Amino acid sequence: xxxxxxxxxxxxxxxxxxxxxxxxxxxxxxxxxxxxxxxxxxxxxxxxxxxxxxxxxxxxxxxxxxxxxxxxxxxxxxxxxxxxxxxxxxxxxxxxxxxxxxxxxxxxxxxxxxxxxxxxxxxxxxxxxxxxxxxxxxxxxxxxxxxxxxxxxxxxxxxxxxxxxxxxxxxxxxxxxxxxxxxxxxxxxxxxxxxxxxxxxxxxxxxxxxxxxxxxxxxxxxxxxxxxxxxxxxxxxxxxxxxxxxxxxxxxxxxxxxxxxxxxxxxxxxxxxxxxxxxxxxxxxxxxxxxxxxxxxxxxxxxxxxxxxxxxxxxxxxxxxxxxxxxxxxxxxxxxxxxxxxxxxxxxxxxxxxxxxxxxxxxxxxxxxxxxxxxxxxxxxxxxxxxxxxxxxxxxxxxxxxxxxxxxxxxxxxxxxxxxxxxxxxxxxxxxxxxxxxxxxxxxxxxxxxxxxxxxxxxxxxxxxxxxxxxxxxxxxxxxxxxxxxxxxxxxxxxxxxxxxxxxxxxxxxxxxxxxxxxxxxxxxxxxxxxxxxxxxxxxxxxxxxxxxxxxxxxxxxxxxxxxxxxxxxxxxxxxxxxxxxxx
Numbered sequence: 001x002x003x004x005x006x007x008x009x010x011x012x013x014x015x016x017x018x019x020x021x022x023x024x025x026x027x028x029x030x031x032x033x034x035x036x037x038x039x040x041x042x043x044x045x046x047x048x049x050x051x052x053x054x055x056x057x058x059x060x061x062x063x064x065x066x067x068x069x070x071x072x073x074x075x076x077x078x079x080x081x082x083x084x085x086x087x088x089x090x091x092x093x094x095x096x097x098x099x100x101x102x103x104x105x106x107x108x109x110x111x112x113x114x115x116x117x118x119x120x121x122x123x124x125x126x127x128x129x130x131x132x133x134x135x136x137x138x139x140x141x142x143x144x145x146x147x148x149x150x151x152x153x154x155x156x157x158x159x160x161x162x163x164x165x166x167x168x169x170x171x172x173x174x175x176x177x178x179x180x181x182x183x184x185x186x187x188x189x190x191x192x193x194x195x196x197x198x199x200x201x202x203x204x205x206x207x208x209x210x211x212x213x214x215x216x217x218x219x220x221x222x223x224x225x226x227x228x229x230x231x232x233x234x235x236x237x238x239x240x241x242x243x244x245x246x247x248x249x250x251x252x253x254x255x256x257x258x259x260x261x262x263x264x265x266x267x268x269x270x271x272x273x274x275x276x277x278x279x280x281x282x283x284x285x286x287x288x289x290x291x292x293x294x295x296x297x298x299x300x301x302x303x304x305x306x307x308x309x310x311x312x313x314x315x316x317x318x319x320x321x322x323x324x325x326x327x328x329x330x331x332x333x334x335x336x337x338x339x340x341x342x343x344x345x346x347x348x349x350x351x352x353x354x355x356x357x358x359x360x361x362x363x364x365x366x367x368x369x370x371x372x373x374x375x376x377x378x379x380x381x382x383x384x385x386x387x388x389x390x391x392x393x394x395x396x397x398x399x400x401x402x403x404x405x406x407x408x409x410x411x412x413x414x415x416x417x418x419x420x421x422x423x424x425x426x427x428x429x430x431x432x433x434x435x436x437x438x439x440x441x442x443x444x445x446x447x448x449x450x451x452x453x454x455x456x457x458x459x460x461x462x463x464x465x466x467x468x469x470x471x472x473x474x475x476x477x478x479x480x481x482x483x484x485x486x487x488x489x490x491x492x493x494x495x496x497x498x499x500x501x502x503x504x505x506x507x508x509x510x511x512x513x514x515x516x517x518x519x520x521x522x523x524x525x526x527x528x529x530x531x532x533x534x535x536x537x538x539x540x541x542x543x544x545x546x547x548x549x550x551x552x553x554x555x556x557x558x559x560x561x562x563x564x565x566x567x568x569x570x571x572x573x574x575x576x577x578x579x580x581x582x583x584x
Contacts, residue, residue, distance in 0.1 A: 046106070047099070054209060060195070061191065061192060064185045065181060066182075069313070074192075076313075083317055084241060094322050105223075176269070176272045178299045179268055182303075187263045188260065196256065199252070207239065213235040258305075262303070279292060
């Protein structure tokens, strides 16, 4: 037995020189009473199958000119070659798999003699140990030798794509443009001829490689029939790939030959350009015009013959995949089949137990799922209760805040009403004083009004929050505190004193009968009937150092003036000048 490397390394590619075989191969006849299995033949065949596929051509079918139909034909050639290459790669991979199965079968058949084969045959009636009739397997005549050209539309190509792209050459093309396009390339079509030669040579290599699928000589039995059927499918597919390669070469050679003929027959640019220039300048004669028409007709005829000789348009060669992977059951021994049958019976007997275990597993899974859902529901309920409690607390806080805001608004309104009433009283008082009329209220009435406002302030102080030291809120007027709460900053410690609101000096209150104004004082209270209507202007009235108003009972500072219906404290403009300092 020949030992091969481990399967992980892959089967080595051994170069074997394959001889030519005749068209019909007849295996030698053997007696029908023996089982012939030679593992060495299987191993040798596996080596041949594991050999690498002949390297396919890598030439590019370059278009020899710029005509649209020629460019489309070159594109069809390239895509067809790509499809053939992909199919050959897939076939090489499947051949290696088939070779590996042959090696495994050879290892299992090794050491099997006639007695053992008879015992296996009696145990496994499905496997025949007798020798079958000589194989009628024959290589087709086209397996070796010359290739017969395929018909115009090969049956193995399929429908394909009749037109890869729109044939823009069907539209009218002027002879001047056609001459430029047909001569803008390789006049000898060297790339196309090289492409055709390479694929024609590769067609012969593929047909030579079909010998690896020849019938077996020493292997007889039921299994070999199945294997040879697989071999026949691969051989037919390989011949089909070889025919596709030949078709690629024929198409490329036909296109190159047609191009070489068309380049010679087509009018050149030197012949067309003078006539075309005259035609554009509208100075062409009737004779030249007839010559131009003949050149145009010649161009159309040459291009039509070009298309006919090349056989355009072409169909795209579709991707034809190799046969399916070989089944491993083809190479199994009877012992292996018996073991597999016993294993299947055991699995069939275990099916009820497996079904019961599966049902128990499903029930346990269902119970776990229900417990998980219940746990999720409880957690969701707890989260919902927590959210509701938080929402109730927020609402309670909002309600308390609203009540506080409402109370504050009410207090603010009361303060504004009190301030408004005070402002009205002060405006009325200022109006009466500014008018200079004898309707000025007496001191007792004014004091009564002050006491009344003080009592109102006391009542408001109990309902409104105390005013902070820094002042009230923006937009809320300040309400003066009651008389009992006034400090010494604005009021004196005794009831008989009053601080001037401008200077802060304490001035003692004087009654009307205590004395009159000082000498030289003027104003509304300077005497009986005195006021701003007297002889001197009120805006510039001056008072003495200890002048007083007998009607208001208020002490006035020296330098005060009567302006705009009220007394004003002296400022820098009206302050009297003091004694001048003696200059040394």
